[in-house]
Amino acid sequence: MSDCDTLRENLFAYSENELEPSLKEQLDRHVAGCGACSALVQQFNSMLGTIKTQSEAEPRPFAETRLQQRIENYLESAGKPLFSFSVRTLLQPAVISMGLMVALAIGILIGNGKAGKHASLTSATDLEMRHDLNIPENSNDDLINFTE
Amino acid sequence: MTDQELITGIVNREKPVIQYLVSTYHRQIIKTAFHFVQDMDDAEDLAQDVCIEILESAKQFRGSATFSTWIYRVTVNKSLNFIRKNKRKQLVRQFETFFSSSKQPGEVQHPEPAAENNGLHHEENRRLLEKAISLLPENQKIAFILSKYDGLSYKEVADIMNTSVASVESLLSRAKQNLQKNLISHFSEYANKK
Numbered sequence A: 001m002s003d004c005d006t007l008r009e010n011l012f013a014y015s016e017n018e019l020e021p022s023l024k025e026q027l028d029r030h031v032a033g034c035g036a037c038s039a040l041v042q043q044f045n046s047m048l049g050t051i052k053t054q055s056e057a058e059p060r061p062f063a064e065t066r067l068q069q070r071i072e073n074y075l076e077s078a079g080k081p082l083f084s085f086s087v088r089t090l091l092q093p094a095v096i097s098m099g100l101m102v103a104l105a106i107g108i109l110i111g112n113g114k115a116g117k118h119a120s121l122t123s124a125t126d127l128e129m130r131h132d133l134n135i136p137e138n139s140n141d142d143l144i145n146f147t148e
Numbered sequence B: 001m002t003d004q005e006l007i008t009g010i011v012n013r014e015k016p017v018i019q020y021l022v023s024t025y026h027r028q029i030i031k032t033a034f035h036f037v038q039d040m041d042d043a044e045d046l047a048q049d050v051c052i053e054i055l056e057s058a059k060q061f062r063g064s065a066t067f068s069t070w071i072y073r074v075t076v077n078k079s080l081n082f083i084r085k086n087k088r089k090q091l092v093r094q095f096e097t098f099f100s101s102s103k104q105p106g107e108v109q110h111p112e113p114a115a116e117n118n119g120l121h122h123e124e125n126r127r128l129l130e131k132a133i134s135l136l137p138e139n140q141k142i143a144f145i146l147s148k149y150d151g152l153s154y155k156e157v158a159d160i161m162n163t164s165v166a167s168v169e170s171l172l173s174r175a176k177q178n179l180q181k182n183l184i185s186h187f188s189e190y191a192n193k194k
């Protein structure tokens, strides 16, 4: 492998001074006498230099003030933390128990002899079928009529 | 303020604690987001998303990582999502700036190795590097940006990426190989001389 190729293979490590001393010396000597490699190293170093300027870029003035304001706006509008929390915690059990009551009512209806052959239908299947057939969950229409 | 006090305050929506959160971490969040998306406006928007995510998911914070590590994770995820969603927009932006700052587009694609005009070359170099980084696989990109731009230690990067220091070293090594390969191919004058 020529020194030019060796440099290209190790360009990053060479530019960051992370090569073992003997290889570094070898490439230093080569770069000093090779215009193309010297230009390449120069170009690569100035490119790595842009990392420093980018990493030193600071947020714009009053970025913190703007962010504080945006977070405050969020909490006041969409967030509504306390309200939404209490509504959610209140609603969740209510929805669950309403669902259970509907399921129970359907179960009683089915169990009341109307459902002779369909007793094996679970209330979940029942609800699914009602949904597929577009029958309101709380309607008294019986699925039997549709499945027979 | 300890991480636990911070979390409790956030969960309870205590205004002074939330102000402390923004005041303490806004710079870290904006800077990291900027290193990923390379635009200060977008970075500020992302900082808002990051803070809201922190407010909304503080309850789930289990303390297996430090609060700062967690904020880094959320910032990296939000930034990567942003990049994925805005790939097309960013390409257009790169394309526009690519041609607007240069009289002859060809010159930008094949910059002179010896920088005569430092200001212009700095901008070209920055864009070339940005482009090369954008082509890295995501994990290499995260490791490279957090290490080189945010200046974090391998251990800190490993914590954020939830991996080992050895993995981070390997990711960085591969990232550097990919970057030098990609960048050298841009230095056409050098290549022509070969």
Ligand SMILES: [Zn+2]
Binding pocket: A003, A004, A007, A030, A034, A036, A037, A038
């Ligand atoms: Zn050479």
